Amino acid sequence: MPGDLDADVLVVGGGPVGLAAAIEARLAGLSALVLEPRPGPVDKACGEGLMPGALRSLHRLGVDPDGYPLAGIAYVGGPRRVEHRFSGGVGRGVRRTVLHAALAARADELGVEHVATRATSVEQDARGVVVDGLRGRYVLACDGLHSTVRRLVGLEVPGRRAGGAAWRTARRADRRRFGLRRHYRVAPWGDLVEVHWAPHAEAYVTPVAPGLVGVAILGAARTDLDATLAALPALAQRLAGAEPDGPVRGAGPLLQRTRARTAGRVLLVGDASGYVDALTGEGLRVGLAQAAAAVAHLDDPAGYERAWTRATRDYRVLTSGLVAAATSPARRTIVPAATALPGVYGRIVERLAR
Template sequence: MAPFTSFRVTNPSASPDNVRADVLVVGGGPAGSATALLLAAAGHSVVLVDRASFPRDKACSEYMSPEAVRILDRLGVVGALEEAGAVPLAGTMVTAARGARLHGRFALAGHRPFRATGLSISRRILDHRLLLAAREAGVRVLERTAVEALLRDGDGVAGGVIRTADGGRAAIEARLTIGADGLRSVVGRRLGRHRQGGLRRVAFVAHVDRVEGMGDSAEMFVGRRGYLGLNPIGSGRTNVALVVPARRAGAARGRTREFFLEALADFPGVSERVGRGGMARDILATGPFAAWSGRVVADGAALVGDAADFFDPFTGEGIYSALRGAELLAETAGPALVWPGRITAAALAPYRQARRRAFGGKWAVERLIGYGMNFPALFDHAVGRLARRGLAHTLIGVTADFVPARAVLNPVFLARMLL
């Protein structure tokens, strides 16, 4: 392997002694922690770095489908999450801009989910619990440590250049570098072929106490200038996520709270329910979304979670995709790491193919819904039809990842939804 040529370690004493590991995982969200945990449990040496200090907040609606819960169960953390106050969710209600409404319940979707309910819990708790589980599995975790660049070895990746909390720089050499660093992935950008879609939306996420009328399901409201999600996250607290076109979000600069409260007025009936509650933390903003990578694997590197792709949060599948992607990556990378040397793109190709098989249908449904919202009359019509014809549970089952996408991506279903 070539020496580190593209940078100099300026403060090695403050650094984690120029670490060498089988795997460097960049990012300690669900994708990074789960991948690190699985590879460490398989006996590989894994270093995970995150620029944040945990527990940390994350802008998210904090809803998990039964299928996401299945994977959390396999990772051994569901008990701890329930003890920490995770609340069961029976399904999702969707209200369109002209008032049509559907209520899909997981238990009625026609395929048996892992459980009849999903779970909801603040990301502060979820992500911290997953990171602790990774640590317990033997992962070396370095917080407040950001990857700034990739170490190159010819055309391949040989690790990362990190900056520690005290400003020191160091190298972490690894046979496989995994970019699990979210929507604005540094690893993804350095690998190239980063793509940004046309549907540019941004989100503002609040935690509000005492929102009136919350039941056992998440609620989505589609308005003419964006959409709003309400999700009960336990202890009488509700996650309120507002998503608007990016061009509108400039008006929030320097006055996020005011913008958020004004935008709520686009959702009559809901604004009163939320407005009478109390804000429990600062509003978090994130976006624009609709970003993905055309290069999920490379020589010595792979992407997982939002770093690989993230379209739109409406269907609430990001955590599931991050966790399932972690499992698929570990299934390919684990056996490849048994052999010496850097992990090649060819050795990682089965991971790319497995992602297409696992997520191809989901990507299509996500886009169908994401673009469909831009046509309020059509969207309202479809929601009304789905509710009247008893198809809402199937659709919610598909977005919750336990009903195959082909159950809705077929001419019969689409005709019943639209005609």
């Protein structure tokens, strides 16, 4: 292995969480090198709604992306509707490419370096890690749901092997859920994220700009975006005549499990560290918290495991429970129950918003 360091921290994956991890490293006084083969802002399927806690985390990093104010979350099922407005500040709907560009600009400002390469090999010794010939003291694997680094260091759990209690709950409910997203050129009709519950899928509507909304669909592998909208006549009417802005993009399967979050000097961060589902819209908030925890615990793998558990506990428990209900006969009771118990619904939203 070469002896000279290319950077203190190699960050594999240049998406939003990878860039946030690199920014965290620079703010901690460490050099950071991002390994990402794709140039420029990368568009992927995601809900694009930043909870108030996620927005505060971005502000702490010196990032303030343009978008559309989000005041809360509404669940909609047929004629029933329940909504809760955040009590601790507003969130923001931000198009993923806009968020990516804002994080990239901040990373550049702080001196984060970039190499256009895809990780294909990982080797470790007592003093560092080499990824495709580049050497760092540590590696933060931020390379997404289907992380190559996770597989290379032996932390991937293939198939349906057991994980912790929250993972087992999600596994029992797992129907290989996937996500789809398309933007529509239409003026937002409110300042809430709307979750419309179709018979077999959920449609998330997020305003991301004054003349643009994103519609994300979560469902089984063969879920079709247009067919789901056809099953939601109120939402379809809102979008009638609206011109799509870009293609339908997809991601999944969503459920991913890991044996652990660390392997020597390699730390898994964001979706690479394990993922339940996008149903609660917390992916970025949780990913940002993991990025901060990873940089704070580079020399303490056990400490990062504990911090990861704390940062993801609410997400794992709440999301696993909702996915279990959403993929069972109890699905039809979710919106009626939320409507009948608005206080409980509000407390859940507030936990997600932190």
